[in-house]
Amino acid sequence: MSAVTAFHFAPASALACKARLRTCITPRRRSKQPLPSIPSSNFPLPCRGFLRGRKFGSLVSGSCGDDGGGILGPSPPSVQDHDVGDAKDESSGLGDAYLGYFVRMLGLDNDPLDREQAVVTLWKYSLGGKKQVDAIMQFQGCLNLVVNLLKSNSNSASEAAAGLLRSVSSINIYRRSVADSGAIEAITTLLGLPSLTPEVKEQCLCTLWNLSVEEDLRLRIATIETLPLVISSLDDEDLKVKESAGGLLATLALSESNHEILVELCIIPKLAAALLTSDEEGSKIVKKEAKNVLLELAKNDYYRILIIEEGLLPVPMVGTDAYKSFEPSLYSWPSLPDGTEIEQTSKGPSRFGASELLLGLNVNDDSLKIEEAKQNAIIGRTRQQFLARIGAIELDQEEKSSTVTPLQKRLTLLPFLDGVARLVLILGLEDESAVIKAAESMADASINEDMRTSFKEAGAIKKLIHLLYSENDAVIKAAIRALERLSLSSSIALAMEAEDVVHPLTNILTKKNMSDSILDQIMSILSRILDPSKEMKSKFYDGPVHGTSRSLEAPRSSCTSNGPEGTTSASPDRIRGMLDSSIICPLVEILKSESPNLQRKAASILEFAALTSSIVDAAILDDMESGLQAIFHQKILTESDDIEGERPEKYMLEVEEAGLAISSGCRLLTKLLDSEEFCNKINPAHFTSVLREILKSDIPVNHKDWVAACLIKLYSLSSSKGGFNDPINTEVTLYETIPRLVETMKTSSSPEAQEGAAVELNRIISEGVVNSTRAVAAEGGIFPLVNLLGEGNERTADAALSILYNLSMDSENHAAIIAAGAVPVLRRIVLSQRPQWTRALRLLWTLPV
Template sequence: MSLTSPSHFNFNFSISQNPHRSFPVQSHFESSSLMIFKTSRTRRRVRNPHPSYRLNSLNPRLRSELPVVTRVSNSSDSGGTFDDATSQKVSDEVSDFEASRSPISGDGYVGLFIRMLGLDNDPLDREQAVDALWKYSLGGKKCIDEIMKFRGSVFLTINLLKSESGVACEAAAGLLRMISSVNIYRDLVAESGAIEEITSLLTRSSLTSEVKEQSLCVLSNLSVDEKFRLQIANSDLLPLLIKFLDDEDMKVKEAAGGVLANLALSVANHKIMVEAGVIPPLAKFLRTDTEASKIIRKEAQSALLEFAKDNYYKILLIEEGLVAVPLVGAAAYKSFKPSLYSWPSLPDGSELNVKQASKGPSRFGATELLLGLHVEDDKNAKLEEAKKNAIVGRTQQQFLARIGAIESEDDSNTETGTQKFTILPWVDGVARLVLILELEDESAIAKAAEAIADASVSEHMRTSFKEAGAVKNLVRLLDYNSEPVRSGVIHALERLSVSNDVCQKIEAEGALNPLISSLKKLKNPDASGSLSQILNILGRILDSSKEMKSKFYDAPVNGSKKGRNEARTSSSNLTFSSQTIQEGDVLDSMFLSRLIEILNASPPVLQTKAASILEFLAGYENCREKIISLDIESALDSVFRHNCFNAKEDMEAEIEFQEIELQTLEIEEAGLAVSTTSRLLTRLLDSEHFRDIINSSRLIDSLRRILTSRIPLQNKDWVAACLVKLSSLSGPTELGSENPINTEVMLYETIPRLIGQIKDSYSPEARETAVLELNRIISEGVVDSTRAVAAQGGIFPLVKLIEEGNDRVVETGLAILYNLSMDVENHPAIVAAGAVPTLRRMVLSERPQWVRALHLLRTLPT
């Protein structure tokens, strides 16, 4: 590679292995500069973990004022790029450096050292040349522009990344780092193959921390551009970047975190980054139990905040012990007024059993705070871990609010129209969200309520919010005069009420009547989505099965540590008394009418929830009579006559697969609504007044059609039970001399259920019970019973049961198969199930059932 030197440098310069060879020079200044380079060949320089040490030899003014760009980012928090103004400033400030301090004083030597990068030169000469150029590039954009005037400088520098010398690799990466920090040269660096060579370099088993840092900073500069982010994320670099987050050198961690933070700015990269496992190593830097620098914490937070914009990825953050908390502005916390003179209590409002050592409270509340640390030693006073965490979190957040340091961001920094978040460890995040609920800013309260709803994805988080006092504040805000606040509060309570313990707390705080009032006042439920959420909360509070669940509650569910004894102890809180029903708003005619209106004309999902609440209320006589008086029959008929129950079976062949899936989902939702409504009807039939006013034949026809429909089998049990009860109460006059309902129940509910039990049950006793019951039905001569067994695929599990079961099961199974064999159409299925070899072995071994097996063999084609 040949380059043209300036005319005033007329000398022949070549590198030789002979250390005594002299260099003809034209001036004392040039001779001194070359001598510096010559003597540097014979010794290694002292390494420093950061390249800024190379400017230590500059004069004090230049050291303090010279801007050195190390990494470029689009984010305002992590540096900037060179522009024209910055370029002129750098050029002015480094003029002294170029004139007297640079090892390659004079722009003419730039071309000389670039020529020394040529592949035909000695490796040591190339190493010293790239090192000198790196030092020169630290002078700023003017120096970098001078280097980039020579074509091929970037290619030769990238080629040095293949060197076995760590010094050469570090200098080459450092020079590329400075070049890529300038916007106009970034494309050239990437297109010259820098990403590929750095990938190859970073895969080496032994690299110094300096080489890793400089290489990663090049990637950080390149990842500022969208097109290069996609290239980096879809290469082999992503696993390396994640691995470097565990490096021993904090500078390497920071550099790797900077690259990942830039990659996360592109939504297209999120999926591949999350699948590569980037969230756990980044999340650990934000936890309080991990030591990390301020820089890496900021970079990890920047990346995780980008992931938190997706609801699914936000759940992954919560699983790592982090919570996304909205930034509401420092001004919002000015309304916070801590109670300085109140006796200390737990965040959820319960009393704290402590010894009162002082006679009066302190001026700033320190006595009350310290009293919380002196809990009595008796067993009843010991705090659970969740309560301790709630106390710690509340104390820390209230302290920050008192001193005005809870948010350092100014209101001017928040972007208009966008909601900004921060990420905190769950202890601090839960306490911060509860604290925001106590403020006066409506926007802040609404944001906090929505954040609580988003974070309530596990039993651990729901319990944490309960212990931190969130339930008390949310119930208080149910009557707030702001629609966004009420909507957010209802959403939060709906997510929290999934937990049985938290649901009890919601009920104990008096949420029932405000929820009923909200349901009655709801003007546009379809737009807000609050109708479904209110029905969910009410359905969990007014749940007739809670008492039964508490009796059989034996194991922890979804992370809960509550066992059988505790559940039975609290079972008294799960039931309502007649006085509670009488005094509450549940007897309000407007509330009951609203539920019946939902049952009469709503999607099946809402019908299921409304029917469940009405079923609970129908268990109380005073409520049941009011429900009957509000034309409940028309609502029941509306559910039972859903359009999907009238669809013809032959239509499936004419519709597309996607439409079949949608139709299947609709049938499942309708089946659940029908099952719940059937339970409601069964309970209403206990009223003689209701039996006298309803049209029994119409309801029976509807239930019979549902029983023969394609709804899931598990939804047919209550339909069958309700149908049998309704037919028995109707009397034989309406149905004639023969009652086909019992036969239909056998064919469409009992037989399919028994076949499923034989197929899927892991209990030998359950399978034995099912096969005995099935044999009884067939032996009684129920019409089409054998055809129903074959249609439900019962032949194959019966043959398998004969092979594995005990003598009683084998005897019963053979009897059923013999009855099935009477129909010639069942012979192929029996043979295909492998019955013939099994029966032959049974005959040859002369088992007790060999005679029945022989009779069955004679009926089959062999």
Template sequence: MALNIPTRLKFKPPNFLGPSKTSKNLIHVELFSVQKSKTNSISRNTNALYFPGLVRACSDDGQREIFVAKKTSSASDVDTLRDESSSSSSDGYVALFIRMLGLDNDPQDREQAVVSLWKYSLGGKQYVDNIMKYPPGTLNLIVNLLKSGSTSACEGAAGLLRVISSFNVYRDLVAESGAIEEITALLRRSSLSSDVKDQSICTLWNLSVDEKLRERMTSSEFISLLVKFLEDEDLKVKEAAGGILANLTLSKSNHTIMVEAGVIPKLANLLKADVEESKIIRKEARNALLELAKDEYNKILIMEEGLVLVPLVGAEAYKSFRPSLYSWPSLPDGTEIEQTSKAPSKYGASELLLGLNIDNKNVDLDEIKMNAMVGRTQQQFLARIGAIELEDDNKSKSESSSSERLTILPLVDGVARLVLIIGLEDESAIARAAGAIADACINEHMRISFKEAGAIKNLVQLINHPRDTIRLAVIRALDKLSISNNVLQTIEAEGVLHPLINLLKQYKSEISHSFTGLILNILTRILDPNREMKSKFYDGPVNESEKGSDVTRNFAAAITSSMRTIGRDLFDSSFISCLVDILKTQIPDLQRKAASILEFIIVNESSAEKIISSEIESGLETVFHQKSLQANEYDIEDEEPERHILELEEAGQAISAASRLLTRLLDYDPFRQTLSSHNFTKLLRNILVSNIPLQYKDWVASCLIKLTSLSNHNLESESPINIEVTLYETIPRLIEKIESSFSSEVQEAAVLELNRIVSEGFLDSTRAVASQGGIFPLVKLMESGSDRAVEASLAIVYNLSMDGENHAAILAAGAVPILKKIVLLEKPYWVRALRLLRNLPT
């Protein structure tokens, strides 16, 4: 303070944006006038301050996206600045202001010093270097000011840290000074000005460029804070928060915590907003979502928010687009709209924006149809004028892996863009767009949107494309679209069966198993034999199996009419032979689908003869010899339990489909005459006692009963087949209904049927009930069921109690207090309850 300090210092920091020396627009910065007073205080001349612009967050030493406000000055002012701004005097004042940051100084002086240094640092890197050449403790003093209650001090400190952190060389020093933690604490304050938030978040934006520093920002609390700032009223704050989130997504380890914090819906809203947001916030939101979309689960979450991932194929690819000539507007799916006026637009607007506006008030369109029409018009307009993907294409010229580039568009534009791409000539673009359509079909709304946008017709036409990559992508897209019954009808109407069947005939030599599976998926949905019959073939007591044949005949009559419109491709011998060959493979999923299609085809008598003569018996025998059922206990212990459960599930599905097919075939005399009944009976009995899921045993039991009934019409009640079906299919099925059904009527019917089986003295029936875990649901039903259900349950448990080995399970199920309650209330069946209590060791 003993120095002779001039009352006013003017200096001209260099303009690093590069204006010429003769430029009249120079940055004019005036430091505070500093003079010694009687009280040794520093007076502040606030009128001498000019506020240059703000330095944007950047990652390349502050040389990008830096905007500085300029103040025009006269030629004399320029000469004065040039004469008085010597490096020595400037350095002296920097040292003075740094000393004023000391904790022992007046808070207002510290505030004035940090604001002055902030304005000084805006001159460029050499001015920041002048500040940073002083001891490292300077940064700690600046960070300490973030705790100040003064808005100006917080803004100045955050602004100075923002400028310093914009240079790579100083980022680690800023982080080591505790800036991340202090700024995070500052941002948690309930009331904070927009300027302070802007400077603080932009500082973190600069620091988040460094991967090491991103790890220090990864916490659910901090990310939730950023998500809240995405809804801030100040656009600059939103941009900075989005920029930090985009940088955080560059570290894959952050994805889980960011998704759990609700980042995806907030970023998606920024892209879907009707009001045009700034380019910066939309760009950062898109970049963040694209990084998150590299995970398949996150990709689904993004698309559930109404966004579509679209491949960037390059502006050149759209030059092959040929707009249709003038015609009356039609819906993208081909539906014609009644024309009320044939006069074209006077200025040609109707030709350019065909279909964007429909004046016919009689046209009733739902929202999906209107969105499809608007989206098609917008995307075709961009393609016509050559503006589509223009910005992205120019930006990516330096990128090496352009084939992997994606963008994210709102649903309306994204769906229309993908449909537009599959109509181009670029083969790589077509394959990528078809794959994107398959990925986007995550729900019914998305599938309907693609149908209304006209994707089905183009995809069906591409099935016969010579390139395998395009065929595979197209079949995959149709597979995902065909999950919807609504879309499936359109796919079938476009004539998809003929090209698919032709492809499947190449199964042996040209197409892979995965490709075959996709084709069979579509065919099984179109040729679903259970569309009209959801009930099981066997649905009642063991001795009532004869009613199955009547159900089969009625079902056959129902689907025969639908086959007339399909064509003769299904009845081709080579196609049937191909399906039988698929049955002989060891892939349960393919076996199930092939058996389901054959079941549909067999309704036609002429095709039944072809199936019988195509070695169908050996194909069925292969299905019933599943590897997963032949594994011994030691093999199962060595395998992963989850994998074995999945194998049993797939095997059960294939066996159930083959059992249905065998049941249909048994209606034909030529097949019965050539069938080895003994062999198939043995196979089905082994499957019935296997570990496949119970729901797949019903058709096995039905087929087994029908098979034995045709070979021996005088079945006795104690036949081995009846006993095995009862023990391994009927009893487990009834117990499952008692245990899992929410309907009291279903539970009552099941327990009455189970009581009938047990009371008739079926061999080992009580042991089967106990081994299937039936004691616990029966005891529970005794407490909450209807009177008939309670009485039947009580009778079954009483029979089970005759075997001492069941006593422990009955007691563990809590039967004693329930039985005592029944006796005390003197229900009609209290006598049996009392006898049961006497049987138990209580």
């Protein structure tokens, strides 16, 4: 039974649409109720075969309606197909009765083919715009029937159902209705099917993309079940699927709460690889969405490090106007980016400028080798300077959407080679706000040795030091922060020293009203450059380095070799000349501060200054004694009871910092005691009393060595003057030597070190040092001694057995010796009649076994 189709005169657009589609939908004979006659002038009904094709499957409804399409970031393209335009014009006259019939045909009791035809027709109808979607949404329960069709065995029905959900979800007021209908869960199940076609997958991902505009819906989408399926879609062969997945991830990344799960699913390496592919191999849309995701993740310090480790560098966008001040040197003899001058092989001018073009390199010299870092610096500098000269350095990043985000907060991602050169280029511009952004980005990017070396080879050191002379405090702060991060590398610290960074830093240090963070960064840079251990090594070594003779005490020019090949160091005499009383006074004041970290660095720099007699004279000030007393009186050592019980982790950290500061102060005091004038100004008895208390405190054992050394030197000076006669060696032995030897037996992996510690400990106990056995037991030395007794060589076993026997004289140690497993070890020694078996037997008799 078939229905007769009534034809009426229709507008030209309707006739054209009908001529293209050629046929109308007719009911299946298997359906229980025939389809009604629908005037072609009111609704263009396409044939089933045409709708199943890819043409309508690729149509999207991203921005239809008055209040629709509010997608953050790049949204799916709006509908522009010619057929859809005709449908929008003609479908306005469709009666509600006919539309309701197609909605009813979605019911579960209808024939699957009719349900498929109905959902395809409704999808086609929804592409007309918001008015058509409003008409569909008047029927309650329609979305639930559409969601049920997602799992249809027909790919055409699944694609149409997902497409219809995509059209509805593009309207703001209907997004929550789509989510409440179970679309998110159904799409997640659908995406997990291995046989899913690219057309269906694209519509599903775009539906989730539309829903993710709402922040609360992002949390429902970004689950451990859905996200892996979306991320795996980035590897799909279909380009539309990749782009849809990238757009969905970019929107999900707008919520900071989703960042953790995205990183845990290893999204950063995948997106970085997509961004680093060549333009010929990758999609521009996928790259754009990948950059949006990574830039959102880069707001977190830890995630930014992960992005940098994948080969991408966050670079600030400063605007094309900032680059107008760039003036490349076109007629000077070229040099490497770090300022190293290239030897001019041709004295006369080149006829065609070939000498300048080839950078003056002597290609005939086989010994000439340029490191990879220098080559990358040259290539990066050439690229970025070329883009700056033609005014196209940021044109590819500036888009219409950039007006949403202020220029001050915008970033882009560049590969290392271009990113490093771009940051160094910005440092030389006149725009101070751009310079500040570049310096801060450089500090954030200096996460490892390779990155710091890249900045050094690109010429960042000279430009940052030049910024220290700026009159803008913000510029100075940004430059100091970048230099502090770069100075973590010892080779770069030498390069800074050669570039005379000490002079501007000491000038800044004398200024008042300086923030604690800037003061700490300046002190960090100076303490790494003015390292007393480096200076002491230079006094005892004067051997050849790379085939050349080096001596720090020999007369040199402003820059001399010191360290790796090609690294220069400033003259020590010039550095010492800067450390006069004007800088010594602020350092002594820092000693009186309450920060153990600042105290440690100040004491280290003062120790470096005290290595020469001229500086010692300047360092002997009236308040030097009060500065040393302040560093030895750490609050954590007097207030330990309250903090240790409530926050043990914080207590251990603060005790560690206090130990470092005290150890540095003891080194400084030990050095200053070489000066007779200084010794006459201080009270050795007072310092001895203070250090004796510190020796008994809870600071780590490895920080007590300088305390013990300083105590012994103070006692020797006091004894020579006929002062007090308190024995210091005993306390040093009990609180420094014995704990250090026990720690060596516990933690050292070297049998020789363990043997030496056991022999030394046996010597101390055999000499009858008072309370030495109690000190060994209190430090937990019984267990490592039993281990050495069973596993060590004969010499180690002899020493361990002697110590254990002395410990057994105190009955309080019996339980610990037995618990450590000494009895079976002693029995084996006796039964095997090893050389120590008689003493082992004597120890067994002593123990209550």
